[in-house]
Amino acid sequence: MAAAAELLSLSLSLREIASDRKSLLSQTLEVHRLVLITIVFLLSFSLFPIAQSQQIPEFYGGVGYVDPNCGPQGSQLKILIKGGTVVNAHHQEVADVYIEDGIIVSVGPNMKVSDDVTVLDATGKYVMPGGIDPHTHLAMEFMGTETIDDFFSGQAAALAGGTTMHIDFVIPVNGSLTAGYESYLSKAKISCMDYGFHMAITKFDEVVSKEMELMVKEKGINSFKFFLAYKGSLMISDELLLQGLEKCKSLGALAMVHAENGDGVAAGQKRMIDLGITGPEGHALSRPPVLEGEATGRAIRLASFVNTPLYIVHVMSTDAMEEIAKAKKSGQRVIGETVVSGLVLDDSWLWHPDFTTAAKYVMSPPIRKLGHDKALQAALSMGILQLVGTDHCTFNSTQKAFGIDDFRKIPNGVNGIGERMHLIWDTMVESGRISVTDYVKITSTEWVKWKSRFQEEESYGKTANSRSSLALEGT
Ligand code: URP
Ligand code: ZN
Numbered sequence: 001m002a003a004a005a006e007l008l009s010l011s012l013s014l015r016e017i018a019s020d021r022k023s024l025l026s027q028t029l030e031v032h033r034l035v036l037i038t039i040v041f042l043l044s045f046s047l048f049p050i051a052q053s054q055q056i057p058e059f060y061g062g063v064g065y066v067d068p069n070c071g072p073q074g075s076q077l078k079i080l081i082k083g084g085t086v087v088n089a090h091h092q093e094v095a096d097v098y099i100e101d102g103i104i105v106s107v108g109p110n111m112k113v114s115d116d117v118t119v120l121d122a123t124g125k126y127v128m129p130g131g132i133d134p135h136t137h138l139a140m141e142f143m144g145t146e147t148i149d150d151f152f153s154g155q156a157a158a159l160a161g162g163t164t165m166h167i168d169f170v171i172p173v174n175g176s177l178t179a180g181y182e183s184y185l186s187k188a189k190i191s192c193m194d195y196g197f198h199m200a201i202t203k204f205d206e207v208v209s210k211e212m213e214l215m216v217k218e219k220g221i222n223s224f225k226f227f228l229a230y231k232g233s234l235m236i237s238d239e240l241l242l243q244g245l246e247k248c249k250s251l252g253a254l255a256m257v258h259a260e261n262g263d264g265v266a267a268g269q270k271r272m273i274d275l276g277i278t279g280p281e282g283h284a285l286s287r288p289p290v291l292e293g294e295a296t297g298r299a300i301r302l303a304s305f306v307n308t309p310l311y312i313v314h315v316m317s318t319d320a321m322e323e324i325a326k327a328k329k330s331g332q333r334v335i336g337e338t339v340v341s342g343l344v345l346d347d348s349w350l351w352h353p354d355f356t357t358a359a360k361y362v363m364s365p366p367i368r369k370l371g372h373d374k375a376l377q378a379a380l381s382m383g384i385l386q387l388v389g390t391d392h393c394t395f396n397s398t399q400k401a402f403g404i405d406d407f408r409k410i411p412n413g414v415n416g417i418g419e420r421m422h423l424i425w426d427t428m429v430e431s432g433r434i435s436v437t438d439y440v441k442i443t444s445t446e447w448v449k450w451k452s453r454f455q456e457e458e459s460y461g462k463t464a465n466s467r468s469s470l471a472l473e474g475t
């Protein structure tokens with residue numbers, strides 16, 4: 001943990017990208033184009049009361065951000081970060097970083113600056129991009145309630161932990177993507193950092209098909225999540241998944257899946273209740289790894305059948321991870337995301353005798369038995385899994401207590417947005433499993449890579465009307 005506290009985070013140049021809307025995110029991988037949002041935030045946070053830092057965000061090309069001129073110094077802030085080890089996804093070296101107007105102007109050794117520049121001594125510290133959490137649920141209406149962290153409190157936690165951007169999932173309102181999008185734009189008005197949106201697809205018909213097109217072409221949202229679980233609410237059938245995959249392919253958009261067999265889960269839940277198992281441990285027992293492995297394999301095969309890339313969210317088990325490994329080995333383009341809870345925890349907490357404690361660990365897919373965590377860590381270090389999100393989806397004890405007599409009613413979700421950066425550091429870098437440059441890749445630049453690649457495919461498709469380059473090439 002102490003080492004994690006040494007990290008000095010910078011954020012990718014999203015404002016710069018937003019001003020150049022056509023080339024969204026593609027230039028952001030170079031260190032000299034990083035923006036110092038974390039530091040600007042930390043300075044502004046200490047200077048202004050919270051209410052004043054709440055800005056109306058703008059939203060371009062699937063990316064929203066706070067007003068770049070917020071705060072008295074605003075864009076005039078000049079900062080030199082001196083003597084740190086500057087790290088990006090491929091390289092690290094000791095250098096100074098000079099930032100003006102919120103943009104990194106230059107990186108180099110022993111820079112001299114005028115007196116009006118704020119100098120931050122980073123000797124012995126890493127200077128790296130702020131984290132991007134690719135999987136969050138802020139202010140999400142789910143299981144009869146709403147997550148307790150909204151776009152301000154969740155983002156405040158993120159910034160405190162070194163994450164400077166997150167991608168949240170828009171949930172359609174009564175199946176309408178447009179209504180869902182409007183609702184999330186409104187939720188995000190209290191944002192204090194950069195964010196982006198994926199969109200969940202909870203049914204599929206002609207209207208949804210047209211709305212997906214609108215989201216990609218007009219709103220810059222080009223990643224769509226399909227739920228194979230949550231029967232009776234978010235889950236869709238294989239028939240609709242296939243149509244959704246086809247649509248993603250035709251739009252050059254990225255299909256994402258929550259991979260658990262929803263029918264199997266329903267049967268497992270009934271089995272537990274019939275056995276009289278009603279506590280939080282019943283949650284894990286009712287949806288074992290085999291159901292995650294089955295759905296992961298099925299989704300991968302259907303994506304292969306359609307010939308479109310697939311992103312598996314929150315991989316929690318060896319079973320699912322092995323399906324991804326197999327597909328990648330065969331050359332299929334599959335992207336694997338795990339989450340910090342899966343990477344560092346095991347299911348023992350679900351057996352805690354105190355309901356309030358145990359219920360905190362209820363999420364789906366469930367946190368698995370000891371051993372799955374280590375397998376996921378190994379998969380991450382080998383590139384079988386490429387990203388770590390949080391699935392930050394928090395409910396307080398009162399909300400979790402909805403399921404005090406029946407685990408099926410415990411709202412699913414755990415925290416992580418504030419803890420992700422240091423937990424990955426401790427688990428993966430301190431242990432020697434990955435390098436510092438890999439850390440930057442896993443926590444930040446990998447999502448930008450995929451987002452920009454699909455954005456390029458989408459604009460390529462507009463002119464060439466072809467999807468052939470999205471075929472099943474390896475990652
Ligand atoms: O338990 C979870 N994961 N809650 C959030 C919704 C989801 O499935 O991502
Ligand atoms: Zn999910």
Ligand code: ZN
Pocket residue numbers: 135136137314391393
């Ligand atoms: Zn989620």
